[in-house]
Amino acid sequence: MSAADANATRSPSPPSRAPRVTRTVLAVPAHRRRLVESAARSAADAVFLDLEDAVPEAEKAQALDAACAALRELDWGGKTVSVRVNAADGPLLNGEIARLGTLDRLDSLILPKAERVAEVARLGQALREVGRARNRGPLELELLIETALGLVSVETLAQADERVRALHLGVGDFAGSIGARSAEIGGSPAGYRQTTCEADGGYLDTPLDLFAYPMMRLLVCARAFGLRAIDGPCGAYRDERLTRGWAARAAAMGFDGKQVIHPSQIEATRDAFMPSADELAFARRVVNAMRDAQTEGKGAVSVDGKMIDYANVRMAERMLALAAHGAL
Template structure:
């Protein structure tokens, strides 16, 4: 291991993150009763400009009046390039009490964006004597943000997670897209012809680089990488395919823009039982090997070493966290 120690952020279960418009308070109670690990109440894209103040007031009331249970609760503020952002931060902290856990920052382009929000949050917390420290979530959804992603990930001790905002990222990079978070029919590989001259066309993953890059930056700084939205909520198979891709690359969770996507995200982002059982067997086998003075052991025909232990410990810890929540 490097002499540089990566400090992990506040541990939270983050398999599913449900988006709820702040202008739709009728949805707040349903979100609170849902199986989502995290709920973010939105003041940004889901709220029309003439309803920003109303949505902010709705959220402040909900922070006091709604029983959010054990939900991790976040508020997505407006962008730093708008005149809504400072009031989002100040009003929510000064008037919202202690319930809020996180603030989500959209369209983060530079480390200075994180620094600016951290400064506002720190001052507002001190002004009201808040005792629970607010964490930050950052959405990477522009070419500028992706270019500066390492500096962004290291910008604040409050930062807990990086999220991939696929729709705005596609717009920023001028990518050709047919849907939010899905494949593109033109992004594929044409294979060599077989004996009959037939050539198979295999779709590629147009978002592979962006998600993988985000995962590396997040993990290098102890943060949670979370995949963003999948726009077609009438396509559960498409959502699961996108979530599986993100999970394989190392993401801990995925957004749900519709309640029907919550269970799908929890299913895919939760560790499969067969992997949990194998991980428990690995830990048991290594414990026995250590008692016998061995540094490695074979299990089911495969070499198990200390790297395997770290993987198994992380997976078992996640499984135990899910079991403790009961979902």
């Protein structure tokens, strides 16, 4: 099925107040109240309370109670607030939906290890049934793609339910899923490099990016179906250079944001997703120049010595639209 055909059959997306700003998505264990309170006060654009991998099995029930209390009691400001629920094939999800699906302050649920269309569709239907008690709009779904099966199925998963509004790449579990020998969450294995023999007889080792393919596949799928694309975290949260560099990679590719696992990563990650004043000024010149060219019947124009056409204009308009919504 083509993207055009899929969009033709897909139900309309839930109404949105404005494009969500999710440059920085801070993950926090739901059962750690002090950390949750810190997340609510943080400068992150979005927070997700984790009920899954960050919570020991013995504390799952406590974590759900704590998440519900935090959503009712804390001031989250203008943040997007999500909860990462437990896996669709486990025994906890139904209870989590029943408790969380009625809470007004919750914006979305993040489904981990999304792999099967039927599971996503079933979750969407369950939210429709419990969501009538909400005073806000429909609760959104965000899919965490973190296995080989999830990645090869990502196009069908993106269309599984009208509530699906974002795709996240789970870099740690994905690396494990394919058997990669990674020592750092979000980083490429030291041995993943291309060795070449140079003309002078010497050898050159070129590091390769393990995540170039999964990132691009997820991003292209998100753009095809009008979803947000969120990159996984940099596990080296104490390393500002890695944090900033890996965020800059995702931003340059076109991702909407990146997960962070510590508040110290928020500023560097946010800055990587913010175009500079020069970039915004150039975007305005592009839009204005093309507007003038249109009045003269031209389809392309030169700006600062560069040939500009409508593709450039669309990129410039997206950047300026985010700025208009206070995202930059």
